[in-house]
Amino acid sequence: MSTYPLSHLERFTKEILLRIGCPEKDAATATEILLSADLRGVDSHGVARLSGYVRLWEKKRINAQPNIRIVHETPSTAVVDGDGGLGLVVAPYAMRVAIEKAKIAGTGWVSVKNSNHYGIAGIHAMQALNHDMIGISLTNASPLVSPTFSKERLLGTNPISVAIPASTQPPFVLDMATTTAANGKLEILQRKQQEAPYGWIQDKDGHPTNSPNGVKDGGALLPLGGDREHGSHKGYGLGAVVDIFSAVLSGANYGPWVPPFVAFLEPHPHPVGEGLGHFFGAMRIDAFRPADEFKSDMDNWIGRFREAKTVDGQEKVIIPGDPERELEAIRRNDGIPLLPPVVEDLKALGKRLEVDWDKTN
Numbered sequence: 001m002s003t004y005p006l007s008h009l010e011r012f013t014k015e016i017l018l019r020i021g022c023p024e025k026d027a028a029t030a031t032e033i034l035l036s037a038d039l040r041g042v043d044s045h046g047v048a049r050l051s052g053y054v055r056l057w058e059k060k061r062i063n064a065q066p067n068i069r070i071v072h073e074t075p076s077t078a079v080v081d082g083d084g085g086l087g088l089v090v091a092p093y094a095m096r097v098a099i100e101k102a103k104i105a106g107t108g109w110v111s112v113k114n115s116n117h118y119g120i121a122g123i124h125a126m127q128a129l130n131h132d133m134i135g136i137s138l139t140n141a142s143p144l145v146s147p148t149f150s151k152e153r154l155l156g157t158n159p160i161s162v163a164i165p166a167s168t169q170p171p172f173v174l175d176m177a178t179t180t181a182a183n184g185k186l187e188i189l190q191r192k193q194q195e196a197p198y199g200w201i202q203d204k205d206g207h208p209t210n211s212p213n214g215v216k217d218g219g220a221l222l223p224l225g226g227d228r229e230h231g232s233h234k235g236y237g238l239g240a241v242v243d244i245f246s247a248v249l250s251g252a253n254y255g256p257w258v259p260p261f262v263a264f265l266e267p268h269p270h271p272v273g274e275g276l277g278h279f280f281g282a283m284r285i286d287a288f289r290p291a292d293e294f295k296s297d298m299d300n301w302i303g304r305f306r307e308a309k310t311v312d313g314q315e316k317v318i319i320p321g322d323p324e325r326e327l328e329a330i331r332r333n334d335g336i337p338l339l340p341p342v343v344e345d346l347k348a349l350g351k352r353l354e355v356d357w358d359k360t361n
Contacts, residue, residue, distance in 0.1 A: 002343060003335035009035055009047050012350065012357060016050060019353045020057045021064035022086070030088035036123040038336045040324035042175075044184020045120045048342045051349045053086060053117070055263035062086060062116055068093050076105035079250050080112045084275060087118030087139070091278055095127045095137070098282040102133055106287030111250035114274040117141070117261050121161035122175030122324070128163060128282045129171050132291040135163040136281035140246040140253075142260045145179055146220035147236045148228055151206035153220045154256050157182050158242035163321075165285070167295035169302040173321030178239035179221045186212050186221075191341045199226035245279040252277025 010031055017027035038046030056062045066085030070078045078097050082090035094110045101108030118124065121137045128135030141156025157177040164172040181200045189196055189212035196212045203209040204218035208227075215221060224235025247254035252273045259267035259275065285291040308317040338346075350357040 001337045001339055003337045005335050006035065006039070006332060009038065009336060011359070012346065012355060013047060013050055015355045016054065016349065016353055017064075017086075019355060020054060022089075023065060026064075026086070026089045029092055030086050033088040033092065033119045033123055035336075037120045039328040039331050040120065040122070041327040041331075042120045042184070042324070043337075044182060044188055047336075047338070047346065048184075048187070049117070051345050052261060052263070053088075054349060054353070056116065056261070059263045061259065061263070061267070066090070070097065076101050076107055077109045078111075080110055082112055082115035082275060084114055085116070087116040087276065087278070090115040091118040091124045091137075091139075091280070092127065094278060095124045095135070095280045095282070098280045099128055099131055099133065102128075102282035102284045102287075103131070106284050108280075108282045110280045111246065112278040112280070113247070113250040113252035115252070115276045115278055117276065118278060120175060121159040122163065122173050122321075124280065125161040125163035125175070126171070126173060129165045131282070132165060132285050132295075134165070134281075134283040134285065135161075136279075136283075137161040137163075138242045138246050138279040140243045140258055140277050142183075142262075143256045143258055144183055144215055144221050145223060145239060146202065146206070147240075148223060148232045151202065151204065151220065152256070155223075155236070155239045155243060156258060157221065158239040158246075160238065160242060164298060165291075165295055166298035166302055167292070169299045170319075170325055171321060172298065172302065172319060173324065175320070175324070178224050178235050178242060180224055180226050180235070181221070183215065183221060186215060188339075191339050199230070242279070243277075247273060247277030249279065250277045 014027045014031045017030055063084035066083035068082055068090055071081045072079040080094045094112045098108035098110040118139055125135035125137035138160055140158050143153045145155040147154055157179045159177045161175040195210045198208050198210050201209050201214035202219050203214055223232045225231035243254050252275055253271050257268045257272045285294045302319050305317055347357045
């Protein structure tokens, strides 16, 4: 595994996005959002996905120069049409709309249609933190997940993120898939040629499997919990709520009609909506109580949980957002590690689009 400075990956990613026709500002935004995943240790959603976005653009499934716009709104809500743009660009726009509405109405809620994969959910929810607001970010995704008791793939990994500010403590940032594991983790296991834990996947007949290629071979990811006895109905329920808020509410495709991220699979021939869907929320803290008081209580909440007695062999209780924040500090300084297959893929992409991977900044 090789390590690359953030500046190297920023330069390469932005140049690739400019080559496919993204305006300068959009290329910069998409680069920042994409690499935030690598910085925060969510390697499955970072620069390793760059060639996937390019392949979707080549198939004319991504619009590099979208007219992102509000198509319906009230003082506290809006529906945004992403015009087929990169979700990495559409999502920050929609979250800004939610924040601006919250400034006026106390809360802002935005549902999005006609978008694409938007990277990691947490980075969008975190936009609200500097405004003394709570941020919420949801998205539906390619149907790779079977609901409890089924062997059909009807839902995506459908993540949920909630970002909550504190005062002297770092913010609370929940960022989780509603499946036992995100599909990107399988991609990492495939690159490392490692087996998956049981409870992540079922094969095409609905039986447990530890093959990291189980989904490729016709199987499915499992909802959070893995099976009914371990609460998979709860993960299924959470994933369903994300799908409904993101897509049924906005007019995007939902359930098995969500277009696949991989370019070699064609979208459903009879779509029920437009593109992927997202959902964003911003809640002004002082719409409920003084922000300083709330953040002081959040410090107390976080501090008490950090002091919790641990089971044998465990050093501490982790607050959501801790591992990502700690890793980001390291990777900003030391660089971002990339697996050899990812590097080779990026080099091939650069060669194809005439962007020099080895160029120094």
